[in-house]
Amino acid sequence: MPRLDESLLTHLPPFSRLEKRQIRRILDQASSRRYDAGVAIFQEGHPAERFFMLLDGYVRVVRITATGEQVTALHIPPGQLIGIARAIGRDTYPATAMTASESLALSWPMHLWDNFVAEYDGFATESYKTLGQRLGEVQNKIVEMATQQVEQRVANALLRLVNQTGRKVENGIEIDFPITRQDLSELTATTLHTVSRLLSGWEKQGLVESRRKRIVVRDPHALVVLSQK
Amino acid sequence: MPRLDESLLTHLPPFSRLEKRQIRRILDQASSRRYDAGVAIFQEGHPAERFFMLLDGYVRVVRITATGEQVTALHIPPGQLIGIARAIGRDTYPATAMTASESLALSWPMHLWDNFVAEYDGFATESYKTLGQRLGEVQNKIVEMATQQVEQRVANALLRLVNQTGRKVENGIEIDFPITRQDLSELTATTLHTVSRLLSGWEKQGLVESRRKRIVVRDPHALVVLSQK
Structure with missing residues (x-):
């Protein structure tokens, strides 16, 4: 396996204050793995044996309901830590991480979490900042679900993805x-x-174009107006 | 003002591993305050100048929408830290804390947060455990809102409060x-x-009794059945 290069991590906030020799050591302790789209990197309820840095690709944090439906609680972009159960005092993963595209992640055994927090300047601070942002995001989602009509919610979701x-x-x-x-x-x-009904309507009005897995927003301003109705 | 007694904190997880002299010092640095029901302890977007320990009472963590509606994201029972913006790398409060009943809280200037984390064994771990539980709770709520009918949601909310x-x-x-x-x-x-429509119906069926601000669940089993429909 080719040696992992320091440049993979130096620009990512949890590692950005570290020296090159520290990054080297962190990489030497990491495993790297490629994932197809639509697979689970880790699963809700399973023992939290490793934590991950998503280097490339996108991940959906999903909860599975009693009847087997998947509900997406969060979307994670590349450059973020996932599966950091130890950071919130848990022994099992609180949710499932599904790849939304082909993805690449590094991972470390969970027992290294405490070392990283103790030894690496800025690591804990940046990780908890991420956790706080996620808490804010899910709270925003609750506000949206409680107060907005479906049309507004879909318009907002598209605008958020555009941003x-x-x-x-x-x-x-x-x-x-x-x-x-x-x-x-x-x-x-x-x-x-x-x-499907909303997107077809918006497509007819020239607001969006959607093909398989691809959406082009042609008229963001019109979507903003819809999202604020 | 009477001196605050150590017994206020010794049984609460963030402080439970500390020695009496450490608790004494923490209390000497605290302000205590009583709040009426229905007031804001701190407000979304305001500078996060203090963090709080809710000793008595209940708090609703609310987000205010653009149109002024309040949406409750979380309910906080006594014995938990609130307003811990610094823990998630923020300078402002991410939400508003409204008292749901008469409440009593201690508070400390935010600059002491880092000291508490550095000096007090178990303080950070327990605080982040709480944060993780809150993240899990809001995610559960999203799952519920996405998959359950209104009747199930109200039944579940009552059962959760009963528990x-x-x-x-x-x-x-x-x-x-x-x-x-x-x-x-x-x-x-x-x-x-x-x-109102649901509760009136359930009252007629003998499932619940509701008076002003008080709800008695007479038939929890029937609610469990409704919640799983």
């Missing part, structure tokens, strides 16, 4: 994240049927 | 927490009208 991963293309802004109608329905806590 | 604060009384289990229909509608992300 997080938008890429300018000829006819608008493309969401640079493989997203299906099923994903959107999970994100907005609505049904596949409703999302 | 958390239930007190055996003659005709059933009383929720030992002043809860209004408005609170229940916020908790379950539905309207006051829907909650």
